Amino acid sequence: MSPQQRLTLVEKPERRFALTLVAPGVLVLAVTTTFPLVFLLWQSLQNINLAMPGMERFVGADNYVRMWGDARFWAAFAFTIIYSGVTVSLQLVIGLGMALVILQIPRAQWAFRMAAILPIVLAPVVAGLFWRSLMLTPDFGIVDFASRSLGLGSHNWLGDPTLARVSVIAIHTWQWTPFVFLYMLAALAALPADLYEAARIDRASAWRRFVHITLPLIRPAIVVVVILRITVALSAFAAIYAATGGGPGTVTEIINLYAYRVSFVELSLGYGAAAAVVLLVLTMLVAGLLFRIRR
Amino acid sequence: MTSRRLRTLALMAVGACLLAIWTVPILLAVITSLKDEKEVLAYPPTLWFTPTLKAFDAVLFGPTNILGDLATSLIVAIATTVLTIVIAVPAAYAFARLKLPGRKPLGFYVLATQLVPPIGLIIPYFLILNRIGWMDSYRGLVLIYMTFSLPFAIWLLVSYFEDIPREMEEAALIDRASRWQALWHVVLPQARGAIAVTVIFVFLNAWNEFLFAVVLGGANVRPVTVSMYNYINTEQTQWAQLAAAALMAMLPVIVLGLAAQKHIVNGLTAGAVKGVGRR
Numbered sequence: 001m002s003p004q005q006r007l008t009l010v011e012k013p014e015r016r017f018a019l020t021l022v023a024p025g026v027l028v029l030a031v032t033t034t035f036p037l038v039f040l041l042w043q044s045l046q047n048i049n050l051a052m053p054g055m056e057r058f059v060g061a062d063n064y065v066r067m068w069g070d071a072r073f074w075a076a077f078a079f080t081i082i083y084s085g086v087t088v089s090l091q092l093v094i095g096l097g098m099a100l101v102i103l104q105i106p107r108a109q110w111a112f113r114m115a116a117i118l119p120i121v122l123a124p125v126v127a128g129l130f131w132r133s134l135m136l137t138p139d140f141g142i143v144d145f146a147s148r149s150l151g152l153g154s155h156n157w158l159g160d161p162t163l164a165r166v167s168v169i170a171i172h173t174w175q176w177t178p179f180v181f182l183y184m185l186a187a188l189a190a191l192p193a194d195l196y197e198a199a200r201i202d203r204a205s206a207w208r209r210f211v212h213i214t215l216p217l218i219r220p221a222i223v224v225v226v227i228l229r230i231t232v233a234l235s236a237f238a239a240i241y242a243a244t245g246g247g248p249g250t251v252t253e254i255i256n257l258y259a260y261r262v263s264f265v266e267l268s269l270g271y272g273a274a275a276a277v278v279l280l281v282l283t284m285l286v287a288g289l290l291f292r293i294r295r
Numbered sequence: 296m297t298s299r300r301l302r303t304l305a306l307m308a309v310g311a312c313l314l315a316i317w318t319v320p321i322l323l324a325v326i327t328s329l330k331d332e333k334e335v336l337a338y339p340p341t342l343w344f345t346p347t348l349k350a351f352d353a354v355l356f357g358p359t360n361i362l363g364d365l366a367t368s369l370i371v372a373i374a375t376t377v378l379t380i381v382i383a384v385p386a387a388y389a390f391a392r393l394k395l396p397g398r399k400p401l402g403f404y405v406l407a408t409q410l411v412p413p414i415g416l417i418i419p420y421f422l423i424l425n426r427i428g429w430m431d432s433y434r435g436l437v438l439i440y441m442t443f444s445l446p447f448a449i450w451l452l453v454s455y456f457e458d459i460p461r462e463m464e465e466a467a468l469i470d471r472a473s474r475w476q477a478l479w480h481v482v483l484p485q486a487r488g489a490i491a492v493t494v495i496f497v498f499l500n501a502w503n504e505f506l507f508a509v510v511l512g513g514a515n516v517r518p519v520t521v522s523m524y525n526y527i528n529t530e531q532t533q534w535a536q537l538a539a540a541a542l543m544a545m546l547p548v549i550v551l552g553l554a555a556q557k558h559i560v561n562g563l564t565a566g567a568v569k570g571v572g573r574r
Contacts, residue, residue, distance in 0.1 A: 115313075129524070238520075276412070
């Protein structure tokens, strides 16, 4: 028997076995995800309005053309970029900073890990509700109380357009910074200690050690965490929905909320599908770009 | 006091602030849930008051209690978890360990499905489930929950399977164990920890899901995340009851989160350690 033949004798059953094991998962994903997405694309080319059943018809690219001229869509598009850009940057800077600080504290690190878990396991809809009621309600929300006590006055945190945007960004940042913190803590803890020793002997300052040694070493972890956080931020829904519902008016709408309201409040499912397709493409583009940077 | 100790103290102070910021909304909810509805609206907010369990009594045993919705959440989350694990474990094993034909494109496919924004699925699901009569049903909800739990579980399990040593498995195969026997008797026992972590994550995500539940659920199948929202939608919000209901709804995940804190951190950061140090 030639080595070639022996190889195929061993490999063939293994390949078949591997395919058998993967098949159910891939089939389920094809049925539950790929098929609905194809249907979504088809929907986005239709005029479907649930308020007018029986009027469905193929309209080609009409929904996309309409979206191109829709100021509300562009506002949602812009706020999607701002929302994910700002929340992810804040999460990264604060989370990494916190991890660096906490690593210096010799004791009670478990307390920080415990506390960090709390926002992460909280359902985003509950986080949104807690902030809307207990934190931000004028007069008896704790943030408003603090603002009044500091002489900054009472504010309509979720009713004023600018403050509402700041608030939904703050809520998302509050909930997910602990994730980045834990991620960075793990990455930093895995760094070899001897590198620092060498740098310390060279009398490098703490800032230079961070920029020239730590940062390059944890760069892969940073890229991964940014990918994870951006994809979540792009499809954030429940916290904004619970806190402002996209309002006042439409100012806190990200594309995700915009597509939801168009589809399920205004009942234009075709037009909403087109908005969802745009978000899908945007997510894939951003993720693809970041994956490329990673290499 | 040495400067070193001073520095430690300063760091502790910074750390304490962070702890406060992370826990304040939850602590506030606990305090509010123990107040009388009138007490909640007092200004300035009171910290000393006579605690009452009235709000908990109302949300658990009152006419609009959440017990039924809690049970619904439990059924949906458990069904999703069981199905996901049964399908994801073999798939992840094949990805991590076997000579899988088309491994790269298949792996890429699983990763890509994880990136799909939920809004892109909920719109077609709404029409499809309406058409086949699966709206407001457990089947429909579990089906769509698989779309986020399955890719996530496969991806997480692959990273764990890659770390399990191959020796015992190879020894079993040399001893003429079948592939299935080796997987069942040798690999799975070693992967128990990884599977436990995955179970926790899938359960948490299914329990906390909101968008799919609010659109595809209804009077029959209404997970507790949706009933939460109803507390604030009423004309006059009952703050103490909202806080009590939210705490009851979050009790399972908070307990799970704190009890399995180590495993959760482990799972969250599964990718963090591997890439570190490589330039």
